[in-house]
Amino acid sequence: MRTTTKANKTFSLDKEVLAEVKRTRGAASESARVNHLLRFALDLEKKAALYEEAAGFFHRTPDDRRERRAYEAATIRSWVRD
Numbered sequence: 001m002r003t004t005t006k007a008n009k010t011f012s013l014d015k016e017v018l019a020e021v022k023r024t025r026g027a028a029s030e031s032a033r034v035n036h037l038l039r040f041a042l043d044l045e046k047k048a049a050l051y052e053e054a055a056g057f058f059h060r061t062p063d064d065r066r067e068r069r070a071y072e073a074a075t076i077r078s079w080v081r082d
Contacts, residue, residue: 013021018030025033 021030021033021037028036
């Protein structure tokens, strides 16, 4: 079971955001609803950053083809040695 350490913080929220939190909270408290939404948003932000990093890693430029072929040739030579 996960234990939660809580800290009291003060944030300013738009009235429309507060109204939406209140409207969608269901049986949970407003604090629980805000915590859930923040965790969800932070998770989305983390996933977006990972997708962005992956896109940068796999981004191809004309020079990549030459480097890729050199890497493949070196790999094949190492396989032949083994």
